[in-house]
Amino acid sequence: MLSVLLLAVCLLISGGISEDDAGETSSTDEEIEETTSTTPLYGPIFNYSETNPELQKYQDAWKFMTSNESFHMLYRNFNTNPTGANTTNCVNATLIYKDEATHYVLHTVTYLNTTSNMTIGFNKSYTVISSECYTTRNVLNGTVAGTNTSELYPFAFANDNCAVIRKHSWSNETFKACELWVFSSALYKELSCCHFVFDLLCTRGYKQKTYDLELCKPKETEVNAVVTESSTITDRGTQ
Template sequence: CQFFPSKEPWYLVYENFYYDPIFNDNGTCVRMTGKSREDGNTMFATAEFWPSPSMELDVALTSSPGYDVDNVIVITNPKEPSETFKLTIAYIESETCVIVRHSYVDEGRGCSYWVPESQLGKTIRCCEFIFDLLCGTPQKHAIYEEGGCPE
């Protein structure tokens, strides 16, 4: 999974559902920056949610049944280890976009669309088409707002 750890922050652009217990508390910006720990085997992410405070999350990559590539992102809040969430990578272009399914939303049908900082504000037709194809088009709740993220 080449987008994580990341060279640049990734931003949540939109979701096909309204409320996300991890990434969205009705804020205007969700930004994730992933890094490897010193041991080289584990990762963490700084998750920034404006206007709420940021938090450090433990991150692991694993394979779902039948796959031999790491296609599941397992996120754990180290302050609440019982809070573990799984995001399945539905589609990835490692320097352009990531579309993930949220196992904890609408029986796994919840999807979110992420782009790296260098792609903010750009129309990425292929990624947007694949989001619509995999996740449906009736509802897209915009999370990222230009100017909504502090520097």
């Protein structure tokens, strides 16, 4: 309960929630009972501190994942490398396709392997679903292209700058695995609320940095190549 109140304070300070909205979160028992009885029970069940239908408008996974703007993983509190080495950087995702009817999205994900200095890419698809008692689609049911494996990613928090996303399969009673993703336009913004929510809701102590602003910014040669290509297209169009 304390974490929910602190989250509301963070949203109020950052402008993500109005005073009217803050009042709405303090529903009476009768209102909560009415909401629960009229909301269809379907979807996966979670027991995280922020799992609350009254907070669902701050956990809109569909809105975040269907943005035309690329987003980047700043850090996570776990490491998938079996040796514990930090060899992954410049992690970003870009929307390729979305289906409004089925709530299916496809992204291309790229990252830099700092050992080989090679950029690796793959496609990852998701069906965006609602957890139990939610009407907002707040959970990613993700699959890696070419595999039969899938896992759930509940959104703990999302706004116009960032999203704190849980990796449910890596979480248990004592450890809560999370990732912090940020839109390109927010990389150089003040993100204190995003960092606060991550530290509030996710296990603290270790953070694997997966996006270094200096390392990951476009190289001058890449920028020049884009400019040259655009100029060539313009020249062709005027001929």
